[in-house]
Amino acid sequence: MRYEGTIYRPPGEWKSYLLQVTVGCSHNTCTFCGMYKDKRYRVRPLKEIYEDIALARQYYGSVKRVFLCDGDAIAMDTEDLLAVLNRLWDTFPALERVSAYAGPVSTLRKGEEELKALREAGLARLYLGVESGSDGVLRAVRKGVGAEEMLRAGQRIRQAGYDLWVMVLLGLAGRGEASREHGLATAELINAMEPHHLSALTYMPVPGTPLGDAAACGAFPVLSSRETLEEVQILLENITVKPLHFTCDHASNYLPLKGGLPEDREYLLDLIHRALNGEAGIRSEEQRGL
Ligand code: SF4
Numbered sequence: 198m199r200y201e202g203t204i205y206r207p208p209g210e211w212k213s214y215l216l217q218v219t220v221g222c223s224h225n226t227c228t229f230c231g232m233y234k235d236k237r238y239r240v241r242p243l244k245e246i247y248e249d250i251a252l253a254r255q256y257y258g259s260v261k262r263v264f265l266c267d268g269d270a271i272a273m274d275t276e277d278l279l280a281v282l283n284r285l286w287d288t289f290p291a292l293e294r295v296s297a298y299a300g301p302v303s304t305l306r307k308g309e310e311e312l313k314a315l316r317e318a319g320l321a322r323l324y325l326g327v328e329s330g331s332d333g334v335l336r337a338v339r340k341g342v343g344a345e346e347m348l349r350a351g352q353r354i355r356q357a358g359y360d361l362w363v364m365v366l367l368g369l370a371g372r373g374e375a376s377r378e379h380g381l382a383t384a385e386l387i388n389a390m391e392p393h394h395l396s397a398l399t400y401m402p403v404p405g406t407p408l409g410d411a412a413a414c415g416a417f418p419v420l421s422s423r424e425t426l427e428e429v430q431i432l433l434e435n436i437t438v439k440p441l442h443f444t445c446d447h448a449s450n451y452l453p454l455k456g457g458l459p460e461d462r463e464y465l466l467d468l469i470h471r472a473l474n475g476e477a478g479i480r481s482e483e484q485r486g487l
Pocket of ligand 1: 224225300
């Protein structure tokens with residue numbers, strides 16, 4: 198398969214054929230993110246994408262899941278994205294699901310009819326990096342939208358019939374009252390957006406990014422394991438969406454947590470309490486890859 202640069206995908210897409218339709222991220226200014234800093238954003242020509250699909254057909258034969266890379270495939274021109282989706286469904290008879298990351302700015306640029314047309318053409322799941330429900334935090338990390346626009350982007354995705362998977366970032370606001378407000382505002386936004394899945398990842402400083410450099414010189418406080426667990430606790434205590442598939446088991450997380458809400462809430466909170474009391478182990482910095 199032909200890929201340009203490092204390829205990222207959500208953990209849940211480990212079985213998917215990764216098709217690079219865009220290179221990099223159309224936004225690429227978030228202060229905490231270093232994923233696509235080495236790539237200049239561009240949309241790959243349809244001819245190249247079709248060639249890749251034909252190669253995948255030869256190499257894999259049958260494909261059931263496809264994830265469209267890179268960081269914000271929804272930014273691609275709607276007509277071109279429809280053409281890619283049609284080509285995928287024509288090429289792979291056993292195809293069940295096509296997914297992609299959706300940046301909030303690109304999502305809001307698409308009309309409701311465009312989002313629906315893409316859904317009807319077989320784009321089924323969108324991953325939205327919400328990061329925080331706090332307007333101040335979103336603006337500080339240069340996400341490109343505030344909390345209200347982020348909510349609108351998520352609601353548009355839901356209303357168009359997608360399986361919406363939201364990611365939030367623990368530790369993005371710093372410690373103390375800022376951490377508490379970040380947790381509460383994030384729970385509030387999730388409750389209003391009503392995604393089907395929520396992944397809470399933990400912020401890990403990336404050298405060479407504005408926030409990573411601020412963390413390295415002590416200008417941005419990185420949460421301890423205890424402070425991070427207290428933030429997850431705030432999230433779990435205040436999220437009321439049901440049903441919700443909740444995961445906090447990414448490599449960046451101190452304590453792997455996973456379950457359905459509301460039925461597993463007490464069990465998950467008990468795990469956190471035990472970890473806070475030292476009765477359950479948490480991942481070391483080494484295990485988290487630091
Ligand atoms: S929109 Fe996503 S991929 Fe792009 S810079 Fe921000 S966090 Fe990174």
